[in-house]
Amino acid sequence: MRRTSSRWITGAALLAVAVTVCVGLSLSGCQPAVEESDAPRVLFIGVDGLDWGRVQRLAEEGRLPNIAALMEEGSSGVLHSLYPYLSPSIWTTIATGKREDKHGIVGFLVDRGRTTNPTPTSSNMRTARAVWQILNDAGHSTGVIGWLVTWPAEPVSGYMISSRFHTLLRDKLLDVGDEEMLARKRQGVHPPGIWDDAVALRVDGADVSDDVISSFLGGDVPYSDEATSAVTELRRIYSSDQTTLAMAHQFFRSVPTDLAAVYFRGLDTSCHMYWRYMEPESWPEELSPEMVTTFGPLIERYYERIDAIVGELLTHRGPQTMVVLCSDHGFAGHSGYPGFEGELAVGVSMHREDGIVVIAGPGVEPGARIDGASILDVTPTVLASLDIPLGEDMDGELLSTAFEPGWLEDHPVSYIETHETGEQLGDAEPIPSPVDEEVIERLKTLGYIN
Numbered sequence: 298m299r300r301t302s303s304r305w306i307t308g309a310a311l312l313a314v315a316v317t318v319c320v321g322l323s324l325s326g327c328q329p330a331v332e333e334s335d336a337p338r339v340l341f342i343g344v345d346g347l348d349w350g351r352v353q354r355l356a357e358e359g360r361l362p363n364i365a366a367l368m369e370e371g372s373s374g375v376l377h378s379l380y381p382y383l384s385p386s387i388w389t390t391i392a393t394g395k396r397e398d399k400h401g402i403v404g405f406l407v408d409r410g411r412t413t414n415p416t417p418t419s420s421n422m423r424t425a426r427a428v429w430q431i432l433n434d435a436g437h438s439t440g441v442i443g444w445l446v447t448w449p450a451e452p453v454s455g456y457m458i459s460s461r462f463h464t465l466l467r468d469k470l471l472d473v474g475d476e477e478m479l480a481r482k483r484q485g486v487h488p489p490g491i492w493d494d495a496v497a498l499r500v501d502g503a504d505v506s507d508d509v510i511s512s513f514l515g516g517d518v519p520y521s522d523e524a525t526s527a528v529t530e531l532r533r534i535y536s537s538d539q540t541t542l543a544m545a546h547q548f549f550r551s552v553p554t555d556l557a558a559v560y561f562r563g564l565d566t567s568c569h570m571y572w573r574y575m576e577p578e579s580w581p582e583e584l585s586p587e588m589v590t591t592f593g594p595l596i597e598r599y600y601e602r603i604d605a606i607v608g609e610l611l612t613h614r615g616p617q618t619m620v621v622l623c624s625d626h627g628f629a630g631h632s633g634y635p636g637f638e639g640e641l642a643v644g645v646s647m648h649r650e651d652g653i654v655v656i657a658g659p660g661v662e663p664g665a666r667i668d669g670a671s672i673l674d675v676t677p678t679v680l681a682s683l684d685i686p687l688g689e690d691m692d693g694e695l696l697s698t699a700f701e702p703g704w705l706e707d708h709p710v711s712y713i714e715t716h717e718t719g720e721q722l723g724d725a726e727p728i729p730s731p732v733d734e735e736v737i738e739r740l741k742t743l744g745y746i747n
Contacts, residue, residue, distance in 0.1 A: 383405065545610060561606065575595070
């Protein structure tokens with residue numbers, strides 16, 4: 298793949314808030330930092346909505362140098378999603394290797410929003426053990442940042458920062474509440490003692506500079522309420538991903554774990570919010586030419602930002618680290634996925650089947666194409682890379698075509714009946730959070746629910 302320089306290749310240069318990484322820091326409630334290890338590890342990067350076709354094209358154009366280099370170093374291909382392309386279900390499938398009938402997470406809200414008082418799905422409703430629990434059972438440490446459906450944060454050997462953490466940090470909640478409210482908010486992290494450390498890494502949307510905002514745009518921001526709202530949304534999206542990146546830098550270095558997993562939501566949100574300006578012909582209403590000029594390039598420039606984030610995260614890999622980059626689905630836009638019968642696709646109907654998987658590291662076949670990969674296969678591949686047996690009750694399998702024949706011979710896949718422990722999992726009722734109303738309003742804004 299041809300590679301050229303990118304405005305995002307040094308993403309730290311555009312950080313609105315400088316984050317000091319204290320490599321020797323011992324975070325409250327966590328194990329102290331340790332020396333770099335040659336032991337096998339996994340760096341697991343989840344990017345919501347990263348589309349295989351668009352990645353291929355932008356990489357060929359030289360606009361995604363870090364992802365392109367990772368694809369050349371390792372193996373890559375389409376990661377087939379599962380209809381109806383609901384992110385909470387898909388990311389739980391990725392984390393368990395099981396379909397939703399086994400893991401129990403079926404959508405954004407309990408009963409898919411049919412209840413009179415819908416409540417966002419929570420982690421206690423999952424009926425299958427996730428990769429971080431399986432690894433803990435095998436004696437491995439795990440660090441998880443932002444993964445969907447991780448409210449409340451689960452007890453792990455390492456740390457977990459919930460997917461609701463960013464919402465808990467909104468201005469109206471950050472400094473509000475008594476000790477009881479603070480205790481509830483601290484359910485968003487494990488162990489609770491890392492709350493203050495994580496909060497200190499917050500990047501506020503108001504602190505994102507105009508230069509950063511301009512780097513995503515194709516022209517001057519028009520003087521209109523629509524444009525003002527679009528810029529405010531971009532500040533929110535960018536600051537949330539920057540907060541996630543800041544936490545990854547801090548925790549990955551100060552609390553090394555055998556599995557370091559991090560999830561970024563900004564690309565998916567950008568696609569939902571700005572697709573109309575990238576493809577104005579797909580939108581049923583006439584759009585302002587100034588808005589199309591200004592916000593039309595935003596989505597593909599956010600792809601470049603994701604590429605820069607991937608590059609920064611790769612600085613944390615050790616000599617025996619396997620890198621897994623994957624998405625939950627691709628994007629078809631307002632035309633909808635194949636077979637969509639509506640006139641205008643919004644929300645989930647904008648998603649499509651073709652996500653992406655890239656695997657690189659020891660034993661991985663350089664430059665190979667992974668064919669027929671499914672979101673069911675990611676966790677089995679992570680387990681096999683650490684010589685942990687796969688559960689016979691898993692619906693996925695090792696992505697063997699990603700690995701060199703010699704590695705496969707030296708690491709034969711083994712199986713056990715199940716990684717479930719017999720513990721009763723999957724509560725019928727979700728655990729409320731202090732930000733449930735805001736989460737629901739956000740889902741409405743993105744078109745996921747009415």
